[in-house]
Amino acid sequence: MGDTAIDEFIHLLQETRSAAADNGAAQQWVVDKLSEFLKEKAIPLWQATQAARQRDFRLGLVGLTNVGKSTLLQALLGHPVAPSGNRPMTSACIEYKYGSSWTLKCFQGLVAQPVEQFDTGQALGERIAQIATEGGSGRAADWVTATGPMQLLSSGLSVFDTPGLGSASATRSDVEEPSWRRVLDSQLHDVYFCVSAGAGDYSIGVREHEAYVQLQQQGVCGHLVVTKWTGSLEDRAAYQRQHAPLFPNCRFVFVNARRAAQGGDVGLDELKDIITSSASEVNRLRACHEELRTLWRDLEELSQSRKIRVPWPRAAKARFERALQLEE
Numbered sequence: 086m087g088d089t090a091i092d093e094f095i096h097l098l099q100e101t102r103s104a105a106a107d108n109g110a111a112q113q114w115v116v117d118k119l120s121e122f123l124k125e126k127a128i129p130l131w132q133a134t135q136a137a138r139q140r141d142f143r144l145g146l147v148g149l150t151n152v153g154k155s156t157l158l159q160a161l162l163g164h165p166v167a168p169s170g171n172r173p174m175t176s177a178c179i180e181y182k183y184g185s186s187w188t189l190k191c192f193q194g195l196v197a198q199p200v201e202q203f204d205t206g207q208a209l210g211e212r213i214a215q216i217a218t219e220g221g222s223g224r225a226a227d228w229v230t231a232t233g234p235m236q237l238l239s240s241g242l243s244v245f246d247t248p249g250l251g252s253a254s255a256t257r258s259d260v261e262e263p264s265w266r267r268v269l270d271s272q273l274h275d276v277y278f279c280v281s282a283g284a285g286d287y288s289i290g291v292r293e294h295e296a297y298v299q300l301q302q303q304g305v306c307g308h309l310v311v312t313k314w315t316g317s318l319e320d321r322a323a324y325q326r327q328h329a330p331l332f333p334n335c336r337f338v339f340v341n342a343r344r345a346a347q348g349g350d351v352g353l354d355e356l357k358d359i360i361t362s363s364a365s366e367v368n369r370l371r372a373c374h375e376e377l378r379t380l381w382r383d384l385e386e387l388s389q390s391r392k393i394r395v396p397w398p399r400a401a402k403a404r405f406e407r408a409l410q411l412e413e
């Protein structure tokens with residue numbers, strides 16, 4: 086059995102890099118370029134492709150405290166199940182899954198508490214506010230699984246609301262290693278990184294960006310969600326131009342969850358479509374395949390434009406191209 090196209094792509098890049106290294110100083114540029122390309126593009130795509138093959142697909146909304154993750158999730162799910170606001174901040178990881186009834190299971194450390202049942206999404210949301218927000222009245226939970234008849238999740242996808250990575254003014258360690266981070270990172274297949282554009286402030290903090298880079302290196306961060314968005318279409322284009330270099334390979338989505346709650350926000354509908362399509366394994370793999378084609382085209386264009394001969398090994402190139410074709 087042959088390897089998959091992304092595997093063959095990695096082999097091709099590695100073999101080409103070795104061949105270029107054998108050619109000495111004249112091809113150092115090729116060696117460097119391929120190393121950078123492997124690290125920044127090819128390996129993250131390999132990781133994303135592995136994640137796309139998972140049947141049980143888990144998305145997370147991640148970002149600094151107060152950027153509007155919980156409000157956004159609530160708008161996406163269409164039920165008041167994700168407590169938000171300036172005061173009660175999410176303090177546990179909360180996994181939302183589809184279920185025919187509203188239930189909640191809460192973990193303290195490794196100990197699971199008995200499943201609780203609720204009549205409405207509202208009642209479930211109030212219970213979550215007690216046990217999974219800072220200053221809540223119940224005994225704090227570390228991890229919560231909530232189920233209910235939430236349309237967006239009906240195909241088996243689950244979505245995580247997460248505590249903030251720290252506020253913009255937090256110390257470095259707050260942003261880098263909250264206790265839940267490592268557990269969560271190993272669970273998530275895709276992260277929607279949320280940044281706020283509230284009050285027209287389009288800046289991205291240095292630590293905020295570092296947190297994104299960490300996730301990106303694990304190959305799980307494919308979307309940048311710009312929350313509290315009130316700008317025009319031109320502003321969107323300008324924002325994207327300004328920030329694209331900071332968030333390479335990311336699709337930008339602009340949302341206003343408050344406005345959505347009052348009915349109709351284009352960005353929210355777009356985000357729902359993206360999430361729905363990532364619920365299907367076939368769609369996820371197709372997106373990875375498209376991305377691979379784009380990377381290959383970029384690489385070929387780059388090597389032509391520099392007029393430097395890239396020593397593609399013929400056999401490896403043929404194997405990759407055949408695998409790519411087979412996955413059409």
Ligand SMILES: Nc1nc2c(ncn2[C@@H]2O[C@H](COP(=O)(O)OP(=O)(O)O)[C@@H](O)[C@H]2O)c(=O)[nH]1
Pocket residue numbers: 149150151152153154155156157168169170171174175249283312313314340341342343344
């Ligand atoms: N103006 C405005 N405020 C928002 C929007 N989304 C969230 N907020 C507010 O921002 C604050 C933080 O929201 P929350 O969802 O708790 O943020 P989280 O900490 O990232 O989960 C709350 O006071 C929300 O009401 C929005 O689209 N527009």
Ligand SMILES: [Mg+2]
Pocket residue numbers: 154155156168169174175246247248249
């Ligand atoms: Mg929250």
